[in-house]
Amino acid sequence: MARSDLFAGSSVGVQSGRLATLAVQEALPMSIARVTEITASSTVSFDDAIAQGIARADKTLRHVEGAWIQEQKVVVREGKIAEYRVNMKVTFVLAD
Known part of the structure; x- marks a missing residue:
């Protein structure tokens, strides 16, 4: 699965090839x-x-x-x- 597919429809974005850590934590609760x-x-x-x-x-x-x-x-x-x-x-x- 491509990284863009993984976060499609969410507020998580890719910034300079790295994911914004805070956004990932908010979008993917454990x-x-x-x-x-x-x-x-x-x-x-x-x-x-x-x-x-x-x-x-x-x-x-x-x-x-x-x-x-x-x-x-x-x-x-x-x-x-x-x-x-x-x-x-x-x-x-x-x-x-």
């Missing part, structure tokens, strides 16, 4: 994120298990930014899929 691992299940599908897991995480955690689906598995009863389960890592940004 965020700290945390990752928590959760397991969710559904009797409908993997997609539903993911949606339920994200919805539940969003009730407890503020500023949920994304999730990585680490593992998918099914519970089998009497030869049929009874439950879809997902293990996911949910990323959220810590509040100031």
Whole structure:
């Protein structure tokens, strides 16, 4: 990515080949994120298990930014899929 693309639409400018340090600090505030691992299940599908897991995480955690689906598995009863389960890592940004 070109330097001009990185700062497109922001107030940061290039001055004599160097970025204005103060402007960079104002335009790009530092965020700290945390990752928590959760397991969710559904009797409908993997997609539903993911949606339920994200919805539940969003009730407890503020500023949920994304999730990585680490593992998918099914519970089998009497030869049929009874439950879809997902293990996911949910990323959220810590509040100031």
